[in-house]
Amino acid sequence: MGYCLDQAGFNQILNEWSKEYFVYAPKLFKDGGSFSDTDRIRYGEIHTVEEIVFDRKSDYSYKEILLPLSQTLFFFTDDMVKEADLPKKGAVILLRSCDLHAVKRLDEIYLQNGCEDYYYKRLRDRVKFILIGCQHSFENCFCVDMGTNRIDNYDAYIEMKNGEIYVDNHNDVWKPLFTTYSRRTPEVIPAYATENKTHIHIPDGITPDIAHSKIWDEYDSRCINCGRCNFVCPTCTCFTMQDIFYVDNGKVGERRRVWASCMVDGFTDVAGGGCYRKKNGQRMRFKVLHKVYDYKKRNGYHMCVGCGRCDDICPEYISFSNSINKLDAAIKEVSINAVK
């Protein structure tokens, strides 16, 4: 059901929610950019609607709420283990359509890919999602071609128009709240991007032979294996483990899991000094194919949701969408070579 609220009204609701939830939304971190006098937009806790950044894409995704960059799982000493506490409250996350589609990917990996991940599940069970409308596409978005520009499995939908907040609520528990604080109950239809400037075409007929294509070679020198493309990605799910003993007391320690990136050194290192993808081109190949080929083979839909953040952030101006668009040529190249 649709509601229209003024900012004060919505802030009342945020206040009510704060008893039960931390509310996370894209917000501006002043001076938080890499360069001096530049800001960063990423997820953080908000208390008022004024803090939410509606008109720009966040540099990093909502993912870090469900899957913290560095998460202590448990503490240990000689003969005891103590699980790390859960956050004191659940979470309400405001996110765009591509990102809500990305949640399905996280769930696939952490809940449906073999046994359920305990630490993911206990956070995930307490999260509500509010969809932010996209009145238009941003630079580098290709959600339309990925089919991730629309979604309706949200708890609520929100958009800001002329200083007023329009909400479409799907969550019955929240109904009394919206009824109390809204001014009107217009019909609210989620806005979504119908057109992107960036287009991609993912060809059928990719085979493992594509690894032998020359298209990957240019990334050997262009890419600096910094991992930004993975860290901003709402669908990258890789992590690594750290077991550490505290410096002050070597008998006590903790286990953490932290994000890992298939572009960064060390990802394919194994005991005995082996390393399976040394060159950055090989890493690029692995990442691209993971996003738009092998994940789909296993799960029936692509991993990438077309948010374009990897293109937005790459310091070397490497375009992921453009690398997808080279796959057609790569297929031809390796099939001709196979005939020879």
Place this chain on the structure above:
Amino acid sequence: MDVNTKKMKKNAFRVTKHRGFTASRIRVPGGYLEAKYLGMIQNIAETYGNGIVNITTRQGFEIPGIKFADMPKVNELIQPIIEGLDINQEVLGQGYTASGTRNVTACVGNNVCPYACYNTSLFAKKIEKAIFPNDLYFKVALTGCPNDCAKVRMHDFGIMGMTLPQYDKERCVNCGACVKACTKKSVSALATVNCKVVRDAHKCIGCGECVLNCPTGAWTRSHEKYFRLTIFGRTGKKNPRLGEDFIKWADEASIIKIICNTYDYVKNYIDPLAPGGKEHIGYIVDRTGFEEFKKWALKDVQFPANAEINTPIYWKGIKY
């Protein structure tokens, strides 16, 4: 021809090797100039000069081939440039009213450069406003970061941008990029301890490489802008030398105050017989001793809490 060369030089006109011809010097604080002024400079060069413009080593323009008699007319034409660049002027319409304190130079800074820790052009203009015009021979230069592209260590006052890196260990994924950058490109102030990063605050020079290289934003810049102040570098015949670090983690206000205080010190101690009234400040300090300089320079200066004062300072350099 009867011309007072002392007055002429003070008015930023050079006595050149060509008898009767002068060159007009236009100062551009911070090297930051709206392109529209180039047309005016062109006009002066083509109307009164010989059609040539020299880009000076101190980021100004020098227009040679001007007849002595045309100096007033040139001053008329440079008036809009002086006003446009907001240069302090004692007598309106009479050109520059001093030349001893040289143009305040700066690298391009954070208007363009990713390494820069602050807006060098703005700070250069602020300093220019505080110290010009003055006949005393002061050279001030600013650079955005410790790369020191502006070679500020060759100046009386060198200002180097710094940022105080802020570490959010919750965002750190132990990728090692910051440690590698600091070790390879900077001063090895970072180390990995238990899969997190530890910064040696004393070693750190605030270059910001860690911030630039961190892919997750675990390192960010401080809201406050900080500066390293190097003093009394110089070129020249007698004893050229690099400036030494005086203050680390200074702020804008303390730097401006130190420079202004130094004018008082120089006025008091300059050799009255110095040729042309010009003496590198460093030689004065060599004479009075560093402690005396410091007493004057730090008078009423309020530093940020984390500022480090390097004292005493000994300079090296080439001696003959």
